[in-house]
Each structure stands twice: as C-alpha cells, then as structure tokens.
Amino acid sequence: MEQRWLAVLDPPARLKPETDTTLAIIEAARPRGISVDTAQIEDLFVQQTVQVNAVGVSGERHPVPLDEYSLILMRKEPPYDLAFHYATQLLSLTSTPVVNSPSALRDFNEKLIALHFASVMPPTLVASDPVVLGDFVAQQGGRCVLKALDSFQGRSVALVEEARDPQLRQFTDNGRRPVMVQRFLDAVYDGDKRVLLLGDRVLGAVLRRPRQGFHANFAKSEALACSLTPAEQDIITRVGPWLVERGIHFTGVDFIGEHLTEINITCPTGVKQIGMLEDRDLAGDIVEYLIDLSCGGDRHGRAGA
Known part of the structure; x- marks a missing residue:
C-alpha cells in the first residue's frame, strides 16, 4: 500500500x-x-x-x-x-x-491529564482562588511549584515559598483563572526524566538535569542517559494502555523522583537527544509503528478523531 x-x-x-x-x-x-x-x-x-x-x-x-x-x-x-x-x-x-487524536488533544490539557493518575503524582492542587492555593502552599511546608495550565517548555512556572506570595494572584488573574500547584521536589536538581512512549511501550528515556535553577527541560538542561526504575515502569504499565485507548500514540511522560509530573501529548520531543545517547534510530521505530497504524494495525490500539 x-x-x-x-x-x-x-x-x-x-x-x-x-x-x-x-x-x-x-x-x-x-x-x-x-x-x-x-x-x-x-x-x-x-x-x-x-x-x-x-x-x-x-x-x-x-x-x-x-x-x-x-x-x-x-x-x-x-x-x-x-x-x-x-x-x-x-x-x-x-x-x-x-x-x-484531535479529540484527545481537545479533551486533555497537558497539565490536567496527569490527574487521572493523581495517586502517583506529588501532592497537587488545581484551583483559582489565591487563598485556597496559599493554604495548600502552607500545608506543603511553604515550597511549591506554580504552573499556568497553558505553560510549556518550562514557561509560566514559578517557585512559591509563601502562602500569600503575590504570584498566586498574578498567575490566576486575581482568582479568575485556574492554575496548578505541586509540592516542590528537591529531586528535580538531580533531573527530570522524560520517557517517550510509542503506543503503550517505552521508546526511550532521558534525564534532563538543570544547568542552573530548577527548570528541567531540553533547552535549559544537560541530557543524560538513564533507565526506568521499577516504580516508574509500573506507572508506565498503567498509563500507556490508557493513552492508547484514547488515540494517543506518541507521548512524553515526565517523572521527578519517581513521581509522575506531566503527560505531554501535544508535541512530545526528545527523539534526537535519546537517539544520540543510546545510538538508536528512534525516528525509524516511530515510522514503522505509524505505517502499521495507518494500515489498520491494532496491536497498540488505533488512532481516533
């Protein structure tokens, strides 16, 4: 064909x-x-x-x-x-x-989609009210990461260390827009682990260690070879099939200290970096998978509208 x-x-x-x-x-x-x-x-x-x-x-x-x-x-x-x-x-x-799948891209925000697996995430709150958010920050010991829900590549992400931090009002437009706050994980200084999934299987992984600060992404981090821990692999076995059932076939799953932090479905990246570290043709693997999918293969599910 x-x-x-x-x-x-x-x-x-x-x-x-x-x-x-x-x-x-x-x-x-x-x-x-x-x-x-x-x-x-x-x-x-x-x-x-x-x-x-x-x-x-x-x-x-x-x-x-x-x-x-x-x-x-x-x-x-x-x-x-x-x-x-x-x-x-x-x-x-x-x-x-x-x-x-276009319907999956509409249905699932890249920050909120991970909440379907909240039990393996760091303590997390999504809310608009700065007071509610501040109370959560205090409950977590006064150190949290604040994320705008439309943030990407580490943009609109800030460290909040006080319950009445003015950033809580700035990010929520004075309580009119929901945001996410998560307990700050010191393990981020060791690196954020990006795991690429092709269908429900691991394509490859890379550890992104921040060169400075806590923003762990490809633009601001050193890319290091890594493997999955048993706990991370167990999470993948739960997340992968769930994604494929919804027409999500290429995904970037992020971990910090074995905690699930984000599930990137819009435009996952990392193929070049992981391929160089592991001396593998990841793009070729993706193409072969997509050929099978386009021909009606259902081994990993099917793409949707």
Whole structure:
C-alpha cells in the first residue's frame, strides 16, 4: 500500500534540524518511500470536504483532501489556543488516522491529564482562588511549584515559598483563572526524566538535569542517559494502555523522583537527544509503528478523531 502522509507543524524556519523530533520523523519516513507533505494549521480549510494547502517534497503548494492521506501527524507545538482548537475540529472531519487524536488533544490539557493518575503524582492542587492555593502552599511546608495550565517548555512556572506570595494572584488573574500547584521536589536538581512512549511501550528515556535553577527541560538542561526504575515502569504499565485507548500514540511522560509530573501529548520531543545517547534510530521505530497504524494495525490500539 502506497503511503502518503501529512505533517502539520510549526513554521519550518523555526524548527532546528539538529533537535527537532518532527523533522527526524519526516527524514526517516521519506527514504522508506513515504511521500510526506507538510502544512501549518492555517493551511487547513473546508469546502464541502476538509482539505489542506500542502507543501510537497519539491516545495510546490497544492490543495489536497485530507482523506487522500494514509496518516496525519499533528505536530503543532503548544500553546493550545483557539487557532489550535479549531484546527483539531477540522482534523476531526477526516477519516484518515491522526496522531495524536484531535479529540484527545481537545479533551486533555497537558497539565490536567496527569490527574487521572493523581495517586502517583506529588501532592497537587488545581484551583483559582489565591487563598485556597496559599493554604495548600502552607500545608506543603511553604515550597511549591506554580504552573499556568497553558505553560510549556518550562514557561509560566514559578517557585512559591509563601502562602500569600503575590504570584498566586498574578498567575490566576486575581482568582479568575485556574492554575496548578505541586509540592516542590528537591529531586528535580538531580533531573527530570522524560520517557517517550510509542503506543503503550517505552521508546526511550532521558534525564534532563538543570544547568542552573530548577527548570528541567531540553533547552535549559544537560541530557543524560538513564533507565526506568521499577516504580516508574509500573506507572508506565498503567498509563500507556490508557493513552492508547484514547488515540494517543506518541507521548512524553515526565517523572521527578519517581513521581509522575506531566503527560505531554501535544508535541512530545526528545527523539534526537535519546537517539544520540543510546545510538538508536528512534525516528525509524516511530515510522514503522505509524505505517502499521495507518494500515489498520491494532496491536497498540488505533488512532481516533
């Protein structure tokens, strides 16, 4: 079966070939005979059927009905805004499998999705009221991490050490917007562990050790080889099948000190970094999995709308 894919991504000029996961997948797919078009979310449109003004491998732009593709990769980076939201609704109009599922991207905020597994998270509160948030900070000993729910790549994340910290009002817009607070884990200084899941199985893992401060992400951290502890593997065996059942096939699961902290489903990264550390072709593994998925394989579940 001839494979033709569409990758919906950020402006190409903003992507870094040496670290970008989406480009790695495209580069692994094309030598396998897969025709991969690219587009941005503003290129989607509907005229009786949902279509896209796609860019082909030679750089030409042409309209293509989404149903003509074998597979669609939704790889637009956060933030999740209205433009992103409407794009997921348009992607839900096609019969072509979309990874990750547009309905899952709408249903699950990347901070809140982890609450389905709250028992393995650090003590966490989501609320809008600065007083309620402050009381929680006091209960946790006066040291918590404050996260905006639309935060990504460590942005809009702050350390709160007092119950009446003014950041609680700033982040909540004086009590009008919910935020997440979590007990601060000193283990973050040793590193935040990013585990990539392909379907319900571990594709690879990397420890991101902050160069300074506590923001552990690829931009501000040293990437180190690591393995999963038995406790982390046990959490993965619970989380992986749950994700696949909801059409989420490529995921970045984050741990600090064996506690689940986030589940990244919008545009998980780390393929290049882990591949270099482990001398493995992770992008090739992803392509083979997606080929199977696009052909109706159900070993790891199926993509949804």
